[in-house]
Amino acid sequence: PRLSLANNLWIGRVPWQLQVLTFPEQLLIALLYPRVFVFKLFPKKFSGVRDASMLQRGMRGNISTYNMPLEGVASMLEGKLLPRTPAILASIISVTFIGLGELPCHWMWTTFRVRRQVVFNALRWLKTNNTKYYGDIEISNSRIEELPEDDVPPEI
Secondary structure: OOOOHHHOOOOOOOOHHHHOOOHHHHHHHOOOOOOOEEEEEOOEEEOOEEEHHHOOOOOOOOOOOOOOOHHHHHHHHOOOEEOOOHHHHHHHEEEEEOOOOOOOHHHOHHHHOEOHHHHHHHHHHHHHHOHHHHOOOEEOHHHHHHOOOOEOOOOO
16 A cells, blocks of 8 residues: 555554553543544353453454534534543444343443543643644543543443
């Protein structure tokens, strides 16, 4: 591909502050959102028991299209105040559990958790090291405080 490593387009080592971000954490610090993400969780059974460790080995699936209130989404994205509020997660992530019974909340923790300090560290790194896109952002302490310390936000 034109934009590949083979064409000398390696951007370098990804810093730890960005490597450890979960998917929702990445969305909270993103400047752009290209799509809505739908996760279908299929637990596998071993000896008649659903095994949480097998719930999310990789992310794959199909794309679904939904009508979205564009004005509402656009108003959440205005400005350079980061992180985004957790309310935006309900507009861009949908989780569907396919199985018997209810999905135990702790099963979603590894994929969908948000850690306040991790988000803050990533934003601070981006503001310092990626000045082209993040140099003029304002890191909002009140929005950082709105994030869970280490949990799945209720918006998901």
